[in-house]
Amino acid sequence: MASTLPAVLEGELSALLGDGWRADDDARAAHAGDGSRRVALPLGVATPADREQLATLVRACRRHRVPLVARGSATSSTGAALAGDAIAVSFARMDRIVEIRADDRVAIVEPGVINGALQRALAAHGLFWPPDPASADDCTVGGNLACNAGGPHAVKYGATRDNVLGLTAVTGSGEIVRVGSATSKDATGYDLTHLIVGSEGTLALIVEATLKLAPLPAARASLRALYADAAAAAAAVARIMAQPVAPSMLEFMDAACIRLAREVGGADIAEAGALLMIEADGDVDTLPFAVAALERAARGDGLLALDTAPDPAAGERLWAARRSLSHAQRAIAPAKLNEDVVVPVSRIPALVAGIEALSREFDIPIIAFGHAGNGNLHANILYDPDDAGQRARAHAALPRLFALTLSLGGTLSGEHGIGVAKRAFMAQAFDAPTLAAMRAVKAALDPDGILNPGKVLPAA
Incomplete structure (x- = not known):
């Protein structure tokens, strides 16, 4: 090259x-x-x-x-x-919302459209696109597609891959391909749509996407549950996900997160071993029954307190604790390694315990929070980049975090992708024949390897 x-x-x-x-x-x-x-x-x-x-x-x-x-x-x-x-x-010039077909609940967009701008345009039709990463007001739909972005709503509505029906893309050969369709069912040929989504621009460059939309819920309600420890919170997550009412959000915060949110972010949260933020959405008449079902599931051994938010203002106060974390982390350390590992829900206690052990071993703050209903936790390794010792310990803790995650039957990323940051760890996550199959797919769509080289797949 x-x-x-x-x-x-x-x-x-x-x-x-x-x-x-x-x-x-x-x-x-x-x-x-x-x-x-x-x-x-x-x-x-x-x-x-x-x-x-x-x-x-x-x-x-x-x-x-x-x-x-x-x-x-x-x-x-x-x-x-x-x-x-x-x-x-x-893709700054390719930023058109080409069409919103409300009757079919699809939107056709170019990749440069900002997620938040799309949501505002859809709201006028009573619709929304479920992927809602924290950077929604900045990130593009093309970037969401490239990394299979998620966000809190993924627990009910799925991540980006679950909310795209078709794509038009340019391969590494310079050919324009059209995959998928505008229908919600499609059993025609290979599913290249969902292969390209999440490939981080290494297989093809997306130029247009047909997105699957959902109706905006008429009402929302929130719960906040405090638990004695992460094991009790994880058991509650399992109960919540086992009953018929799907939460629209189910977020986890560990003890270190709670302390940061309270002491640095000023959140009104009592001391606890873990916290779950739970949200339900639906129509006005049935929402109280959904909230009651989620509240019953949240109750169990280790529950310390359960607060309900019967109206939007009260719910906003509950979710303020979650949003305060970014500010709190910056106050503790100027830099972080923000990893988005995923484990089966039943292994969340072991993951949190392992993170706490790594924090003690490397003498560096590591906090965990995130999308509990998917087992997708953000493990934030906090450090001062100007302190050589802290920097070295933070980067030494990282491979141990990935090894822990894989040992629990988990995976390296739930929504951020691999890029260059996790590329070296792909050989631990997949065996040689699986990586060879991925390389064969890459060679078929990008024969000369010119699309985003040095990302995702490790060197052969």
Whole structure:
């Protein structure tokens, strides 16, 4: 692969894209980082206006063996959007909501659409798109698709992969492919739609998506349950998920999280070993019955307190504790390794206990919170990057966290993806034949390996 931009290619791209092609220092610097706080300077920045321009761009780069890396809003916490020694492909100009078909409950959008902007447009039709990552006001739908983003609503409505019906994408050969359909059932051929979703731009570059929508619920209600320890909270999670009423959110906070939320974030939470934030949604008439069912399931051994929020204002006060965590972490340490590991729900106590043991062993704060109903916890390893000892201990704790997760039957990521941050650990998560199958898929769709190289799959 080229480490410098061939002059011939630069001329081709300038002619193709006009002011949508920039290779000046300012543009390259503006597209050098992402949410992982890593920095890698791209060779240039291409901003195509439509799929035909993008396909032509890919074919030109393939001829010159110059890699491309798709970028939305670069909120990735894994380095998936870094374009060092590659062309950064910005989808800022491909940001149209093409169509909202309310009767079919689908929306057709381009990848540069901001998640939050889409939600506001859908609300006018009484609809929403369930994926709701914390960065919804910044992240793009294309980025959500690339990383299979989730968020709190995934426990009831599923992650991104569960809420997309079809795609149009450009492969590494520069071919435009259309996969899936606008129907909710489709047993026609290979399911390439859900293969491309979550592939982090390594298989194809998405240019249009047909999204599955859901009706906005008429009402919501919240519960907050405090428990003596993580085992009691995990047992409650199992009970909640076993009964017929699906919570619309089910969030977990460990003891360290509770202390941070209270002492640093000012949240009104009593001391406890663990906390569950539970939400139900539905229509006004049936919601009280759903809340009662969730409350019954939340009760059990180890329950210390259970607060209900019968109205939106009270629910907002309950959820303020969860939102205070980001601020609280910044007050404790300026940097963090934010991992989104997943284990079976029954193994949450073992995961939390293991995280607490790692925190003691490495003498560094590690807090756990997240999407309990999916077994998806965010383990945040907090450290000061200017303290060499803390930095070394934080990075030494990371492989131990992944080893712990895999030993519990879990997986490396529930919604952030792999990028460069977790690439080296893929060989621990999958055996050699499985990785070979993944590489074969990559070679079929990207024969010259020009799409986001060095991400996801470990070196062979």
